[in-house]
Amino acid sequence: MKILEQRIKKDGRVLGKDVLKVDSFLNHQVDPELMQAMGEEFATIFSDEKIDKIVTVESSGIAPAVFAGLALHVPVVFARKNKSLTLPENVWTADVYSFTKQTTNHIMIDHRFLSAAENILIIDDFLANGQAVEGLLKIANDANANVVGVVIEKTFQKGRQILDERGVRVESLARIKGFENDEVIFL
Ligand code: 5GP
Numbered sequence: 001m002k003i004l005e006q007r008i009k010k011d012g013r014v015l016g017k018d019v020l021k022v023d024s025f026l027n028h029q030v031d032p033e034l035m036q037a038m039g040e041e042f043a044t045i046f047s048d049e050k051i052d053k054i055v056t057v058e059s060s061g062i063a064p065a066v067f068a069g070l071a072l073h074v075p076v077v078f079a080r081k082n083k084s085l086t087l088p089e090n091v092w093t094a095d096v097y098s099f100t101k102q103t104t105n106h107i108m109i110d111h112r113f114l115s116a117a118e119n120i121l122i123i124d125d126f127l128a129n130g131q132a133v134e135g136l137l138k139i140a141n142d143a144n145a146n147v148v149g150v151v152i153e154k155t156f157q158k159g160r161q162i163l164d165e166r167g168v169r170v171e172s173l174a175r176i177k178g179f180e181n182d183e184v185i186f187l
Pocket of ligand 1: 018019020021022027060097098099100124125126127128129130131132133159
């Protein structure tokens with residue numbers, strides 16, 4: 001998606017060898033017009049699928065997911081990160097290791113908001129090693145929901161390969177091949 005690539009080039013900041021900061025337009029300050037365009041793009045890409053619900057993880061996935069939900073006219077559910085020691089009842093759960101934060105989050109979705117035979121579209125801000133999407137896939141499997149697809153991608157990490165092997169359709173709006181001298185190189 002050209003406008004997203006242009007925005008990443010203009011405002012993205014490369015951190016170390018494998019992290020891109022997009023906090024000025026995606027996951028701290030949010031550009032609603034860009035989110036809307038991204039939501040519409042997701043809706044076009046997935047127009048051939050029956051989608052009942054969009055599922056994401058708090059907090060960075062929420063903005064693109066909500067705009068995709070608006071464009072597809074479906075509800076959006078975000079998995080919460082459980083911060084208390086006790087687990088609430090009636091929740092689907094998964095553990096997700098975050099390589100950017102180097103911690104494991106316990107994510108959960110209330111049974112009321114995900115049920116069997118629902119076709120869900122998983123949307124997240126980044127696909128890196130695939131841990132966040134795998135956590136959502138586990139929850140979707142536990143709930144017997146059917147999974148459709150995903151995200152924005154760093155192709156030099158292993159997330160895409162893991163999801164391809166599972167037969168999950170992955171669609172990304174920008175595909176980053178790598179970083180060279182703090183420049184983003186797209187595929
Ligand atoms: P994965 O679970 O695929 O390894 O990583 C995806 C999650 O980690 C996303 O939810 C995202 O929040 C975070 N993440 C992974 N790579 C990056 C990155 O380069 N920049 C930012 N801002 N977040 C990232």
